[in-house]
Amino acid sequence: xxxxxxINSVLINIALATILVPFAGAILxxxxxxxxxxxxxxxxxxxxxxxxxxxxxxxxxxxKVDVTFDLIHYGDMxxxxxxxxxxxxxxxxxxxxxxxxVSIYSTGYLTLGNxxxxxxxxxxxxxxxxxxxxxxxxxxxxxxxxxxxFFFEITGGCSWGLIGYYQSQKSLRSALKALLVTHVAAIGxxxxxxxxxxNTGTFAxxxxxxxxHTTKVMVFGGILFAAWGKSAxxxxxxxxxxxxxxxxxxxxxxxxxxxxxxxxxIFARAIYSAGDxxxxxxxxxxxxxxxxxIYGFFMYLPQKDMKRLLAYxxxxxxSYIFFALSLAIYGSKLAFDGGIAYIFNHAFAKSLFFLVAGxxxxxxxxxxxxxxxxxxxxxxxxxxxFCVAALAITGVPPFNGFFSKFxxxxxxxxxxxxxxLLIPLLVLALIESVASFGWFLYWFGQTVPxxxxxxxASAKPLPLAMQGVLVVLVVMSxxxxxxxxxxLG
Numbered sequence: 084x085x086x087x088x089x090i091n092s093v094l095i096n097i098a099l100a101t102i103l104v105p106f107a108g109a110i111l112x113x114x115x116x117x118x119x120x121x122x123x124x125x126x127x128x129x130x131x132x133x134x135x136x137x138x139x140x141x142x143x144x145x146x147k148v149d150v151t152f153d154l155i156h157y158g159d160m161x162x163x164x165x166x167x168x169x170x171x172x173x174x175x176x177x178x179x180x181x182x183x184x185v186s187i188y189s190t191g192y193l194t195l196g197n198x199x200x201x202x203x204x205x206x207x208x209x210x211x212x213x214x215x216x217x218x219x220x221x222x223x224x225x226x227x228x229x230x231x232x233f234f235f236e237i238t239g240g241c242s243w244g245l246i247g248y249y250q251s252q253k254s255l256r257s258a259l260k261a262l263l264v265t266h267v268a269a270i271g272x273x274x275x276x277x278x279x280x281x282n283t284g285t286f287a288x289x290x291x292x293x294x295x296h297t298t299k300v301m302v303f304g305g306i307l308f309a310a311w312g313k314s315a316x317x318x319x320x321x322x323x324x325x326x327x328x329x330x331x332x333x334x335x336x337x338x339x340x341x342x343x344x345x346x347x348x349i350f351a352r353a354i355y356s357a358g359d360x361x362x363x364x365x366x367x368x369x370x371x372x373x374x375x376x377i378y379g380f381f382m383y384l385p386q387k388d389m390k391r392l393l394a395y396x397x398x399x400x401x402s403y404i405f406f407a408l409s410l411a412i413y414g415s416k417l418a419f420d421g422g423i424a425y426i427f428n429h430a431f432a433k434s435l436f437f438l439v440a441g442x443x444x445x446x447x448x449x450x451x452x453x454x455x456x457x458x459x460x461x462x463x464x465x466x467x468x469f470c471v472a473a474l475a476i477t478g479v480p481p482f483n484g485f486f487s488k489f490x491x492x493x494x495x496x497x498x499x500x501x502x503x504l505l506i507p508l509l510v511l512a513l514i515e516s517v518a519s520f521g522w523f524l525y526w527f528g529q530t531v532p533x534x535x536x537x538x539x540a541s542a543k544p545l546p547l548a549m550q551g552v553l554v555v556l557v558v559m560s561x562x563x564x565x566x567x568x569x570x571l572g
Contacts, residue, residue: 090145095152097141098165098224098487101134101179104375105217113210121190124209128183128216135176135220142172151226151289156245160280161287163233164226170355170423173570175223176350181340182216185550189332191546192441196544197299198448200249200330208248208330208443210432215241219341223348228276229286231349233270239265242342246329254328261322265342268312268319272349275305276569279559291357303364306353312390314346314401317375323398324382327390331441334390338397339434344426347404350421354411365412366504368405372507376402380515384522389440389450393433394525396476399515401427406512407491410505413498421490424567428483435556439468442479442549452526461542464532468553473527475560477520486564488516 110129112120124364142148149168186209215558218241222234239262247258276286278301283290292499294302311317323343327334337343350368355361376399383395407422442465443458444450459466475482478489492509499505 087145090141093141094150094167095154095165096136096146097134097138097169101131101138101175102217102224104130104134105179105182105213105220109210109213109217113206115403117206120203120206120209120506121193122566124213125183125186125190125233126188127213128179131174131179131216131220132183135172135179138167139172139176142167142169143375151287153226153287154364159284161227161285163230164269164287166226166288167224169571170351171224172279172549172566173219173423173427174344177211177427178219178223178344179216179335181430182212182436184337184555185332186212187548188335188438188441188552189330191548192332193330194443194546195443196543196546199444199450202249202341208245208456211241211244211248212333212336215245215336215341218545219345222345224261224543226288227281227286228272228288231288231352232269232272232276235309235345235349236266238313238345239269239340242326242337245333245337246326248330248333249328251328257322257325257328258281261326263480264319264322265401266311268309268346271305271308271312273305275302275309278302278305288352288356291353292359296361299359300363302356303353304361306350307364310346310350310405310417311371312346314405314489316346316402316405317378317397318400320375324394327388327394331390331437331444334394335437335441338394338437339430340505343397343401347401347408347422350405351408351419351426354408354419356510362411362412364410365461368412368445369505369565370411372402372409373511375399376406376512376515380519385466387452389443389452389455390437390439392452393436393440396436396519397433397514400425400433400476403488403512406508407494410491410494410498413502415494415498417479417490417497418494420571421487421494423571424490424564425487427567428475428487428563431559432472432482432484432554435560436472436476436555438549438553438556439465439472442468442545442553445549446545447538449538452530453539455530457531457533457539459531460533461535461539462545464545464550466534466552468557469531470527471524471557471560478516479520481561483560483562483564483567486568494495 153164218237379399386392411419
C-alpha cells in the first residue's frame, strides 16, 4: 500500500510539473532579452518533454494501472484533476515532444536568413509557444470537463496570438476567424459541462457513465460540436485553411499536435469515460466524417500552395479519426485504439510535411508547388522528407499511416454485417484514400525528381537545427506506429 501511495505521489508531481513548467517558462521567456528567448523556450520545452517521459516510465513501473487524482474540489464537486492512463501518457508525449521539435526548428527558421519571411523570432512568439505546450499537456491530462474547457480556451487564445504573429492585415483577420469559430464551438463544451454538473453534481469525466440515455445524447452532442470546431470539420472548418498565415512552425504545431487534435482528443476521452454511448452519436459522427472527408479531398485538388494543400489534407485526416472514434461507439475496441494511434502517428507525419514546406520556403523563397522541381538533386533531405511524409499520410506500409488506417477499415468491415450503413461509408473512405495517394504521388513526381527549377537551383543551405528536426521526424514517421502499438496494447 505504501508503495502504491508512493507511485501515485510521484505520478501526480510529475504530471503537474509537466503542465506548469511550460507556463513558468513562458513568463521567464517573455522577460528575457530577445536573443535569449529561443534558448529559454527550447530549454523549458525540453524539461516538459522529459516530464512526459518520466510520467510514462512511472506509469509503466506501477504496472500501467490507470489512476485519477481529484486536485481541486468545491464541496463534493470535482473541479480539476488529472488522469494518468495509456491514452493520456501517449498523447501527452506527442504534443509536448513535438512542441520541443517546433521550438528547435524555429531557432533556425525565424531568422533574417529566411528567404520568404526574413524575421528574428520575438519573445512573444516563444512565450506563446510555451503556453501552447503547457495548455495541451493540461488538456490531455485533465480528468474533468471543466479542466478540459479551461485549457480548451487557452489553446484558442494561443492560436489567435500565433496565427496573427506577423501582424499583417491578412494574418490578423485569419487569427480572428480562428478564435471566433473555435470559441463558438466551445459553446458545445460549456453546454456539456453544465448538463453534466446539473445531473451528477460533478464535472468529472467518469460521471458521464451515470447519465441516462437522453442526457448522454445532449452531453455528447455538445462535446461533438466542440470537437468539430477545434478539429475543423464541416461546417466549422472555415478557419483552418486561413490559419496558414501563421509562421510555418506554428502551422505544423497547429495541424499536427495541438489545436486540431484537441477536438478529436476530447471526443475520444469522453467515449472512453462514458461506457455506453448512444449509437445516434456514432451514426452522426461517421456520416459527417465521411462528408468532410470527401469535401476536404476535392478542396485540396486545386491547391498549388503547399501549406494550403496540407491544410485541407489535415481536415481529411481528422475525419478518419472521427470515423474511427464513431465506430468505437458501436463497440469496437480495435477502432478506438486505431483512432488513438491515428492521433499519435498523424502528429509526426503531418509535422514532417509542414516542416518540409517551411524548409522549402526558407531555402527557395517559395512554397508554390509548380515552382519547385528537382528537390532531391539539390536538397536530398527535403526530397526524402517529402516522400516519407506523403507515403505516411496516405497510409502506405511500412510508414505509420498504414498502421492507423488498417485497424479502422478492419473494424468497419467486421461491424458491417450488423450495420449496413457502414458499407457505403467505408467504400467512400477507401476511394478517398486511394485517390489522395494518387494526388500526392502526382505532386511527388512534379517536384522531387528531375532537373532543379530556378528557385530550387538557387536554394540556400538549411540551418543544422532545421535539418536535425527533419531527420527525427523522418525516423518517427516509421517508428511511431510501433511505439503506439506497444503502449496501447
